[in-house]
Amino acid sequence: MIHKFHSEGTYVVLDVNSGAVHVVDEIAFNVLDYYPQKDKLEVVGILSQKYDSQDIKEAIEEIDTLIKDGLLYREERYITHENFINKKPVVKALCLHIAHDCNIRCQYCFASQGNFKGERSMMSVDIGKKAIDFLLEKSGTRRNLEVDFFGGEPLMNMDTIKEIVSYGRLKEKEYNKNIRFTLTTNGVLLNDENMKYINDEIHNIVLSIDGRPETNDKMRYTINGDGTYELILPKIKKMAELRKDKHYYVRGTFTRHNKDFAEDVLHLADLGFENLSVEPVVAEPHHDYAIREEDLPQIFMQYDYLADQLLKRSKTDKKFNFFHFNIDLNQGPCVIKRLLGCGAGAEYLAVTPEGELYPCHQFVGNEKFKVGNVIDVSLDTTLYNHFSEAHVYNKEKCNECWAKFYCSGGCHANAYNFNQDIYKPYSIGCEMEKKRIECAIMIQAKLSNEEQM
Numbered sequence: 001m002i003h004k005f006h007s008e009g010t011y012v013v014l015d016v017n018s019g020a021v022h023v024v025d026e027i028a029f030n031v032l033d034y035y036p037q038k039d040k041l042e043v044v045g046i047l048s049q050k051y052d053s054q055d056i057k058e059a060i061e062e063i064d065t066l067i068k069d070g071l072l073y074r075e076e077r078y079i080t081h082e083n084f085i086n087k088k089p090v091v092k093a094l095c096l097h098i099a100h101d102c103n104i105r106c107q108y109c110f111a112s113q114g115n116f117k118g119e120r121s122m123m124s125v126d127i128g129k130k131a132i133d134f135l136l137e138k139s140g141t142r143r144n145l146e147v148d149f150f151g152g153e154p155l156m157n158m159d160t161i162k163e164i165v166s167y168g169r170l171k172e173k174e175y176n177k178n179i180r181f182t183l184t185t186n187g188v189l190l191n192d193e194n195m196k197y198i199n200d201e202i203h204n205i206v207l208s209i210d211g212r213p214e215t216n217d218k219m220r221y222t223i224n225g226d227g228t229y230e231l232i233l234p235k236i237k238k239m240a241e242l243r244k245d246k247h248y249y250v251r252g253t254f255t256r257h258n259k260d261f262a263e264d265v266l267h268l269a270d271l272g273f274e275n276l277s278v279e280p281v282v283a284e285p286h287h288d289y290a291i292r293e294e295d296l297p298q299i300f301m302q303y304d305y306l307a308d309q310l311l312k313r314s315k316t317d318k319k320f321n322f323f324h325f326n327i328d329l330n331q332g333p334c335v336i337k338r339l340l341g342c343g344a345g346a347e348y349l350a351v352t353p354e355g356e357l358y359p360c361h362q363f364v365g366n367e368k369f370k371v372g373n374v375i376d377v378s379l380d381t382t383l384y385n386h387f388s389e390a391h392v393y394n395k396e397k398c399n400e401c402w403a404k405f406y407c408s409g410g411c412h413a414n415a416y417n418f419n420q421d422i423y424k425p426y427s428i429g430c431e432m433e434k435k436r437i438e439c440a441i442m443i444q445a446k447l448s449n450e451e452q453m
Helices: 026-031 040-047 053-068 125-137 152-177 191-199 213-219 230-241 262-270 293-313 337-341 383-387 412-419 429-451
Strands: 003-007 008-015 022-026 093-100 104-106 144-150 178-185 204-208 220-222 248-253 276-278 348-352 357-360
Touching: 003 429, 008 357, 008 429, 022 429, 026 040, 040 053, 040 152, 040 248, 040 276, 093 152, 125 144, 125 152, 144 152, 152 178, 152 191, 191 230, 204 230, 213 220, 213 230, 220 276, 220 357, 230 248, 248 262, 262 276, 262 293, 293 429
Parallel strands: 093 144, 093 348, 144 178, 178 204, 204 248, 248 276
Antiparallel strands: 003 008, 008 022, 104 220, 348 357
16 A cells, blocks of 8 residues: 655655655656556556656666565555564553543543543642552553653642652562653742652653634633733753753644644744644534534645744754654664554553543543542453554555554544444544644654755
C-alpha cells in the first residue's frame, strides 16, 4: 500500500508498510497512478502525451529499484513480527486523578468541570502510594515508567503530589525502575514555590491556554465567569521560561468557534512559547462548539497554513514546535507502539481519587469501564484484554487506511463516545489525523530538501 500527495511542487510518496518516504518528481508521482498495476508499455502509452517517453521509462526504472529494495509496495511485516506475536502488555503508565475538582470552568470540559460527573474529591496520599505500588508490581520487566498528575486541577492537591513523588523516588530504587512524573495544569495556582518544585521534580509539564484572549476567554473562565487569559498568561510564561531545556508543552483546544486556530498557535508562538499543541475539541454534535464534517476543509487549510508558517519560522527567533507535526521518519515508534498507540486500557490506566482503575482519563465516570482497583491490586482481565486487543489489525476501518501505523487506530474513548465501540474509530478525528500526518511528512520532506541544496 502507498499513499501519495503533493504541495507547492513537492511530490511525496509514502510506502505504508515500510514507512519509507520518497520525494519524487512529477513524472514518477503520476506514473504511480498506473504502475505497477498496469504494464510498462501501457503506462508509457497513457502518459506519453504529457511527458517524454524516455523520461517515463526512467521513472519506471527508479520505481522498480525502490520495489526491489523493499522501499515501495513492501509486504505487510508487523503482523508476523516477533514482538507483536509474543506481546505481553504490561502497565507502564498511570494517570493519577489527583484532584476531582477544578478552580476554573471550561465550557468544553469532558470532565464536567473537574468532578467527572461525581463528587468533588481529592486523592489521598495513601491512594497515591498504592497507585505507585500497583504500577511497580504490574510493570513486569519494563524499566521506564510514567505517572501523570491530572485533574480537575492537580495543583489544588500539591502537598499530596509532593508526597507521592517522594514515595515514587524511594520505591523506584527498590525495583530498579525509573519513574517520570508529568503534570497538566491550568496555571492558576502556579507560584514561585510550586514552579521551583515542578522544575526540579517533574519531567514534563503541560500548561493549558487556548490562544488569543478572545479565543481563550470564550471557553475558559473562572468560577465567577471572568476570562482566565490575563490571570494565567504571566504564570505560564514564567513556568515555560524556567524550563529552558526541560520538557514542557503549552496546550490548547480549538472549537467550531475558532476554526482559524492557526492564528491561536501563532499568537502563542509570538509570546515566546516554543513547544505548542492546539488540539481539536471532541464533543457531541448538539454542542454549538462541536466540530462537524463540513468544517473539515477549513480546518485542513489551517493545518496547511500552520505547516507553511512553521517552515518559514524554522530558522528565526519565532520558531516553534507543533506537537501534531512531530514525526520521526528515520526510526519511528516501535512495533507495539505502531499497532497499539497510547495503550489505553492495557499499558496505560487512570486512577481515581478512590483508587478505582479505568482505561484512561476519558472513561472515568463510566462505571461499565471500571477495570480494577489499586487498593486490592485487582484487574478485570476480560476488559483489560478487550483493550489490549484493540490494535489496528482488529479494526476493520483501519486495515484499509494508509495512516494506520502513525495514528495506531486512534483514540479508544472517542471511538466509544461516537460509535459505542472502541474498535470503530471516530471518523472526523481520523480525517484530521490524516491531514496532520501529511503536513508533518511534507515539513520533513521540505526541510530535507533545503539541507541538500
